[in-house]
Amino acid sequence: MRENWWKYLLGVWMAVIIVAAFLFTPTAKGLGQTTRVLYFHVPSAWVTTLAFFISAVFSVLYLMRHQLHYDIRAEAAAQIGLIFAILTTVTGSIWAKEIWHSYWNWDPRETSIFMLLxxxxxxxxxxxxxEDPEQRARLAAVYSLLAFATVPFLVFVIPRIYDSLHPDPLINPDRKIHMDVRMLRVFLGSFGAFTVLFYWLFTLRVKVLSLEQHVLRKLEE
Amino acid sequence: MALATFIIGLLNPDTTKALIATSNNEVGQNIYIVLIINLIIWAGIFFFLMSLDQKVKKLNERIQSLFNK
Amino acid sequence: MWTLLRNSILIFRKDFRLEFRSRFALNAIGLFAVISLSAISFSIGALRVKPPILSALLWVVIFFSAMSGLAHIFVREEEQQTADTLRLLTQPVTVFLGKWLFNVILLLALEIVIVPLFVIFLDVSGINWGTFIPVIILGSVALSTISTIIAAIIAQTSNRGALFAVLTFPLAVPVLRSAIQGSWTALEGGGLTACISDLQILFSFSVVIFTASILLFDFIWRR
Incomplete structure (x- = not known):
């Protein structure tokens, strides 16, 4: 109970974010009630990229130290990243149907999340x-790092080719935050909640994967 | 609903006034329903994760004691 | 440094001779390219296709020809079990450099076949060759760089054939995108300045992936 305090805090915190997202924040001009997708869709996208980054970090650690528990962490981060990438794509697509009147039109943001998928x-x-765990860890780590090296090109190339209609609350040409203060508060709060949720899922997945590895190794002996 | 309005009112009195105004029209009614659905989904995910957490912990202890015999 | 380069050239020459001795693989790759090109030309028929679609089709053909051919060089070493000998004899970097050189030349050679046939079959006119050739060359170098390192990865897995394209495509997207953009400009007769940013992307992509490959190849190659 005592070591789980942050989990209960997350439970309450996320509930507060949900209530605030629907009742506390105003809507943005031109987006109407669909503005509220912001507080769930964008943090999911954030978790996707965070997971990708963490997976790359543990891949580097594996290649440097050759200990399988780093590979387990890289794999766990990638698994959660995949789930959140799917969630981001689906929620974004539903929102796009409402605002752009089509589920999919290769907008730069759609293209880049699709590439991550x-x-x-x-x-x-x-x-x-x-088959072999050591070899799997090694080659997967190399692939993950190669992918990491190409992502900057994706970020640079794709927006140059298509014009984006995607709303840009944070990243835009004049580098200012065009957002109501209340919206910003809930938005950042949601980022925090999603990051903690990612951490929870990540540790849980790591525990399961290392148990599996532990049991398999003991059975082989 | 009244409770939610009250809690939000603590955060921002202006919003409460707007909320009471909007809660009478159709959008205002629907948003509470969507909100409650969202909260229920989160509660479901949360308690599922909690139980999974406990299960993994117990499994871990059992496996450790099994192999350390 | 010089011995390193000389050894890479040695490996390249070894591969070159081996491939030409049994011309089976080279013929298959060349035929694959010709067939995919004729399949496209055949299905388009007498339609006059606009430059954006033409350049996309050209790069689809080049991409799949690369996918059919560029993995062979590493897969062969594993299949004929000569890889371990190489591991004992030379440094990993020289192996990578040799194989990379071979793949770049193989893809460029394929294009010497594909591009003229493409121009003839699809009735292309008004190309600015001074733009088109640099785009094709830089695009192929970028594509073969990323393919070579992925080929080294998949050579050590089961189920090699299907994996190669699956692993290469997501990483090759920036290359394909800029190359299609660049050759589109060239097909419409645009000059070098019109597609300088595409060439820059292709060039910097090759440099980044080449450096990353050299750093990472050790981990793939050594067991």
Whole structure:
């Protein structure tokens, strides 16, 4: 109970965010009630990129130290990243149908999240094709780092080709936050909640994966 | 609903006034329903995660004691 | 440094000779490119296709030809079990450099076949060759750089054939996008200045991936 305090805090915190997202914040001009997707869709996208980054960090650590528990962490982060990438794509697509009148039109944001989905899918396809744990860890880590090296190009190339209609509350040409203070408060609060949720899911997944590895190793002995 | 309005009122009195005004029209009614659905989904996910957490913890202890015999 | 380069050239020459001795693989790759090009030309028929679609089709053909051919060089070493000998004899970097050089030249050679056929089959006119050739060359270098390192990865897995394209495509998207954009400009007769940013992307992509590959190849190659 005592070590779980932050989990209960997250439970309450997320509930407060949900209430605030629906009742406390005003709507943005031109988006109407769909503004509220902001507080759930954007943090999911954030978790997707965070997971991708963390997976790359643990891949580097694995290649440097060759200890399998780093590989487990890289895999766990990628798994959660994949789930949140799917959630981001689906919620974004539903929202796009309402605002742009089509589920999918290769907007730069749609394209980049789709690329992340493909990279995650390829990563797991590679993992499933290798039997030996050491080799799997090694090759998956290399692939993950290669993917990490190409992401800046995606970020640079894609927006140059298509014009985006995606609303830009934070990242825009004049680098100012065009957001109501109440919206910003809930928005940042939601970022915090999603990050803690990611941490919880991540530790849980790591525990399960290391148990699995532990049992398998003991059974082999 | 009244409770929610009250809690929000503590945060911002202006919003409360606007909320009471909007709660009488159709959008105002619907948003409470969506809000409650969202809260229920979160509660479901949260308690599921909590129980999963406990299960993993117990499983961990059992496996440790099993192999350390 | 010089011995390193000389060894890479040695590996390149070894591969070159091996591939030409049994011309089976090279023929298959060349035929694959020709067939995919004729499949496209055949299905389009007598339609006059506009430059944006033409350049996209060209790069689809090039991408799949690369996917059919560029993995062979590493897969062969594993299949004929010569990889371990190489591991004992040379440094990993020289192996990578040799194979990379081979793949770049193989893809460029494929394009010497594909591009003229493409121009003839699809009745292309008004190309600015001074723009088109640099785009094709830089695009191929970028594509073969990313393919070579992925080929090294998949050579060590089961289920090699299907994985190669799956793993390469997400990472090759920036290359394909800029190359299609660049050759589109060239097909409409635009000059080098019109697509300088595409060339910059292709060039910097090659440099970044090449450096990353050299750093990471050790981990793939050594067991």
């Amino acid at each position: 493909l990279i995650y899918a390829a990563y797991f396809a590679l993992r499933s094709a290798i």
